[in-house]
Amino acid sequence: MKKALLAAAAAAALGIALPAFAQNVAIVNGKPVPKTRVDMLATQLAKAGRPVSPEMQGQLKDEVIAREIFMQEAQKRGLDASDDYKAQMELARQTILIRELFADYQKANPVTDADVKAEYDRFVAANSGKEYRARHILVENEDQAKKIIADIKKGAKFEDIAKKQSKDPGSGANGGDLDWASASSYVPEFSQAMVKLGKGQMTQEPVKSQFGWHIIRVDDVRDAQLPKLDQVKPQIAQKLQQEKLAKFQQELREKAKIE
Template sequence: MKFSFSALTAAVLITTATLASAQNVAIVNGKPVPVERLNVLAEQIAASGRPVDDSIRAQLKEEVVLREVFMQEAQKRGVASSPEFKNQMALARETIMIRALFADFQKKNPVTDADLKAEYDQLVAANSGKEYRARHILVEKEDEAKAIIKSLKGGAKFEDIAKKQSKDAGSGANGGDLDWAAAASYVPEFSEAMVKLEKGQMTQEPVKSQFGWHVIRVDDVRQAEMPKFDDVKPQIAQQMQQQKLQEFQKGLRDKAKIQ
């Protein structure tokens, strides 16, 4: 079988056009739009945790085509020569370079599993101990608090008085309930009075703090339970990476000669 020269030329041209089409998203006003532009946007979306399916890729294709259309028009109008554009480009360049610097630092200075475990152990040690499920009623005057204690001893319901009289609107609406918390979560005067109470006990005298006068009742006590290491590992890693980055930034600032 013999091929004519014109047939061979046509085959080469078709093959070349097919390869070019595979490398480009589209050709806008004669200018190819590389598929790499679409891939960069797709990688950004994938990095955010969103799947990039055919529907998303179709939207991205339209996005890069529109960008090329707008870019060509901007070039026709000489937008790139305006001072405003040049200033914005300088700022954008700085932002991208700084972001790349920080990414490079974090890549070369990773937080190790040993670092994470040591940090977790410190958190466990700092937060171990008892947690209290307490209620309180907060009022302005000592006499009011004493009257409330007398009413409670006479059979009045703690929850009802808290809803009606407590100045702490948040807990008051829930019958004075402060949920589970460590003693260190409260101001010292409140904590000192609370930790002396057993489950079900109430303060026999009003407790004064910077907020007013408290009547406190402890509904329950338990040992603090920390989440498992694997459950909080991602959060600890993020915090430690951010801390390392902040120290790196501070070190650069401190070493800089600024006049």
């Protein structure tokens, strides 16, 4: 009780009401720095994915006090009256308000689990089917391609020729290996020829595309290996959220009367 009276007397001597004093983290050059600034900074950090631990409270307090010191100095120099400052403040105001608009829309129009599942099902339907483990040798002209086919039929190794003669730098160094991929991953001329081949078969005639002349061999075929829903759920949700927001923005533009 005695300590409380002494604290009250000290506060009165300083001209500070106890409730107001309790609400401030410091008084800088006679100006109170409210605790709400610490709370606001903590909230913004949390929104940015950096939750504030109890150990960080002291750092936040120091940061808020430092900002007050620097702001006071800037105001003393009249920088808050400059045109540049006013222009930047207006741009910041617009940015914050627009960000709040979009956040409010997303809160009111969340992406549901049903939305994600429907999008995943569409993805599966579009990408199901076969995948091919193919190799190819890419050369500049038909005659060169025909000679390579003849050499392979005589016993030359496909992989060795790919390493030496293929002009596709990505696969050539790996013996022409294109890894697993669906037929839709390739240009039409290539995929049409590839899907006609069985496991272990090679094209008997060169295949022409915009890149040159191909000799194609299929090493293996399997059913498409697609990721499970749980593996891609965050990416799908983010994609749908972006699409919803883009549609909202477009609707606002279309409704606006611009003269």
